[in-house]
Amino acid sequence: MANPRKIYLDNNSTTPCDPRVVEAMLPYFYEVPGNAASRNHPFGWAAEEAVSVAREQIADLIGVEEKEIIFTSGATEADNLALKGVFEMYKRKGNHIITVKTEHKAVLDSCAKIEKMGGEVTYLDVDRKGRLNLEELEAAIKDTTILVSVMWANNETGTIQDMKAIGDICEKHGVLFMSDATQAVGKIKTHPKEVGVHLMAFTGHKMYGPKGVGVLFVNRKKPRVKVTAQIDGGGHERGMRSGTLNVPAIVGMGKAAAIAKAEMEQDAARVSKLRDKLEKELSANLEEVYLNGDIDNRMPHVTNLSFKHVEGEGLMMTFNENIAVSSGSACTSASLEPSYVLIALGLGDDLAHSSIRFSLGRFTTEEEVDLAIAALTKGVSHMRDLSPIWEMYKEGIDLDAVEWSEH
Amino acid sequence: MRRIFFDSAASTQIAPEVVKVMTSAMLNLHANPSSIHNEGRRCRAAIEKARKSIATEIGASIGEIFFTSGGTESNNMAIKCAVRDLGVKHIITSCVEHHCVLNAVKAAARDYGVSIDRVSVNQYGEINMEELETLLKSKTEPTLVTIMHANNEVGCINDIVKIGNLCRANNAYFHSDTVQTVGHYPINVDELPVDFISGAGHKFHGPNGIGFLWINSERTINPLIDGGAQERNMRAGTENIYGILGMAKALEMANENYETHKAYILNLKDTLRSELQNRIPGISFNENPDKEHLYTVLNVSFPPHPKSDLLILNMDIHGIAASGGSACSSGAAKGSHVIAALGGDPCRTAVRFSFSHMNTLEEVVYVAKTLEAIYVPRTVNA
Ligand SMILES: Cc1ncc(COP(=O)(O)O)c(C=O)c1O
Ligand SMILES: Cc1ncc(COP(=O)(O)O)c(C=O)c1O
Numbered sequence: 001m002a003n004p005r006k007i008y009l010d011n012n013s014t015t016p017c018d019p020r021v022v023e024a025m026l027p028y029f030y031e032v033p034g035n036a037a038s039r040n041h042p043f044g045w046a047a048e049e050a051v052s053v054a055r056e057q058i059a060d061l062i063g064v065e066e067k068e069i070i071f072t073s074g075a076t077e078a079d080n081l082a083l084k085g086v087f088e089m090y091k092r093k094g095n096h097i098i099t100v101k102t103e104h105k106a107v108l109d110s111c112a113k114i115e116k117m118g119g120e121v122t123y124l125d126v127d128r129k130g131r132l133n134l135e136e137l138e139a140a141i142k143d144t145t146i147l148v149s150v151m152w153a154n155n156e157t158g159t160i161q162d163m164k165a166i167g168d169i170c171e172k173h174g175v176l177f178m179s180d181a182t183q184a185v186g187k188i189k190t191h192p193k194e195v196g197v198h199l200m201a202f203t204g205h206k207m208y209g210p211k212g213v214g215v216l217f218v219n220r221k222k223p224r225v226k227v228t229a230q231i232d233g234g235g236h237e238r239g240m241r242s243g244t245l246n247v248p249a250i251v252g253m254g255k256a257a258a259i260a261k262a263e264m265e266q267d268a269a270r271v272s273k274l275r276d277k278l279e280k281e282l283s284a285n286l287e288e289v290y291l292n293g294d295i296d297n298r299m300p301h302v303t304n305l306s307f308k309h310v311e312g313e314g315l316m317m318t319f320n321e322n323i324a325v326s327s328g329s330a331c332t333s334a335s336l337e338p339s340y341v342l343i344a345l346g347l348g349d350d351l352a353h354s355s356i357r358f359s360l361g362r363f364t365t366e367e368e369v370d371l372a373i374a375a376l377t378k379g380v381s382h383m384r385d386l387s388p389i390w391e392m393y394k395e396g397i398d399l400d401a402v403e404w405s406e407h
Numbered sequence: 408m409r410r411i412f413f414d415s416a417a418s419t420q421i422a423p424e425v426v427k428v429m430t431s432a433m434l435n436l437h438a439n440p441s442s443i444h445n446e447g448r449r450c451r452a453a454i455e456k457a458r459k460s461i462a463t464e465i466g467a468s469i470g471e472i473f474f475t476s477g478g479t480e481s482n483n484m485a486i487k488c489a490v491r492d493l494g495v496k497h498i499i500t501s502c503v504e505h506h507c508v509l510n511a512v513k514a515a516a517r518d519y520g521v522s523i524d525r526v527s528v529n530q531y532g533e534i535n536m537e538e539l540e541t542l543l544k545s546k547t548e549p550t551l552v553t554i555m556h557a558n559n560e561v562g563c564i565n566d567i568v569k570i571g572n573l574c575r576a577n578n579a580y581f582h583s584d585t586v587q588t589v590g591h592y593p594i595n596v597d598e599l600p601v602d603f604i605s606g607a608g609h610k611f612h613g614p615n616g617i618g619f620l621w622i623n624s625e626r627t628i629n630p631l632i633d634g635g636a637q638e639r640n641m642r643a644g645t646e647n648i649y650g651i652l653g654m655a656k657a658l659e660m661a662n663e664n665y666e667t668h669k670a671y672i673l674n675l676k677d678t679l680r681s682e683l684q685n686r687i688p689g690i691s692f693n694e695n696p697d698k699e700h701l702y703t704v705l706n707v708s709f710p711p712h713p714k715s716d717l718l719i720l721n722m723d724i725h726g727i728a729a730s731g732g733s734a735c736s737s738g739a740a741k742g743s744h745v746i747a748a749l750g751g752d753p754c755r756t757a758v759r760f761s762f763s764h765m766n767t768l769e770e771v772v773y774v775a776k777t778l779e780a781i782y783v784p785r786t787v788n789a
Contacts, residue, residue: 109633
């Protein structure tokens, strides 16, 4: 990384490109121009060959066949393609989709568009830990249901859903199961076929690959799933996604997949220790620290903590130039609305506003974690020292009972 | 064996300066541009600087540039969203558009029930202006015209000022697929009567996987791809920052070198034309001798000949990359819809040679000689 003084604990927003990935991509900028669809000359062949190797590497990581990998420009496009594509393709079977309130905007906004197009969408609640209720899911399935869309792991809390149980319910009722696995692929084992997922979206830049490339896995056999293309054109990617293939980025994502396959387990073991340390020491150093998410079912590199009576955005300002973390998800963090994910977990506005997401990564060191612990401890204490609310709290005043008047 | 790349209309070789900008961004600007921390803000600033550069290069304001994954997405977005959000009931297009336009139009007809009219073209691929005018005048409901600026297979150029003025006079929206002209000709949207134009980085020595859609600030459409608030709520998805920076660099370089590259490439093209004419009997060119034509493309029509069938492969054995038809359909061994629309002799073979400033005169001569050897075999020891 360019600036080693900065501590980057925001890997859920995006991961740095692994230098090995950049290196793998370079030849495809310089030596092999060419359009992977130009099948009648070797420049085109070399590009096609490289794409096919990358397809293999990615298929291998998630335990599927190469032909089931559809390249897109990212997870957002893959989510859009899966949801809108299934909605259009299976119109005759039904128009009902079930998803969850804590999904990423790419899923929620696609669903909102589908509602405008005449679809019906059920948004399931989650419990305090961010997990959906399997009975509620099963009860929501009806004759017109065509698709259940549940993210593998949540971007804000790291909560992992019970994918196998959801897959079993979908299978029992003969509905398709789609998963936005953007936060999980390359970090934990995500084999769609083992849990009954038929469509799965993910992106290069959350697994140490490049930006501008993503994948939609589409199950080809038992059942054979099809989606209506959302971007029409030359008929690339088995007609499901047209446009000249982004060869260097695809090569980069392939390399990132191969690295992930080889190193995922040891990365997870190392990083989860650091995460646990961060969590433990902050909770020991500071009062009123709350964990958001599911301690038993969560990503190894993520922790989401609320520091009661400290405003998250303000807290970030105290160390912003040295430590990168996020409050709320990156896509909405420019706004000061409390995170809808945390609200769905049942947090009050105050705890939601005081949350910080730490997402560690392959390049996080123990020294960085120690520095972050020190900076956070100092920042939170400092903010609380200045806060009249904290003072009232310490004096034992029941803040919920106080009536604040407008002035 | 040396390779000669005469297929730049399919995809150009990326400029080393562009790769440098991109790899530097990969290593130094690794955060998410939507994040509010220092790293995120630096990424945001770099993207907005690139947006400003592209806007300046094409005479737009920054609020009119939206980054996409490429030409295909830009064209799909313009066409489908204009139909959906502007109440369009008719589409007027041509039969020689790129597949992404042809198929986006078809999808719009399927999904929104719009009617389609296809303006005919002459033997050079230029659209019939009278027919366009008659069609426009016959429409009483909102109409979208989508007609390409320059054709990617034969290289003819349509007069988009004239087409745009006709559209304005008849209250029609106008989208032009400018993927083959952005970065090859100066484009100033301020002076063009258009509503949407598209560009793709890899057609002007920039990267693959990145493009833009310019939307006239007077037109309001909603996104094609929904999700996060990126691109001012118009195109969701984490920005492809290296692609964006690379494309901006490529466009700056392309426009800066426009005059010199044009003169240089035109000389390559003119030389290939005259060399082929001198060497191969019965050869002709799919271009209008009286009109400006893409200087990057020479579409050659070879006479019926046993060697013509596998000509592309045969050239390839000799180290030459060219296309028959466009790359998108060349895998599918289907004839080209563009060549078919020109209405020429179906037994002739059309080959597109397309050039960049990275090609040389020596390559041109080698290609001409190789083709002569294929078509006019010398008798040994005669
Ligand atoms: C005229 C024209 N329009 C659109 C496109 C599509 O661009 P892209 O492949 O970058 O999506 C191309 C090139 O393939 C083209 O030549
Ligand atoms: C769970 C989840 N889904 C989808 C996305 C969208 O990915 P991208 O921005 O690469 O399109 C993200 C990240 O922003 C995410 O965290």
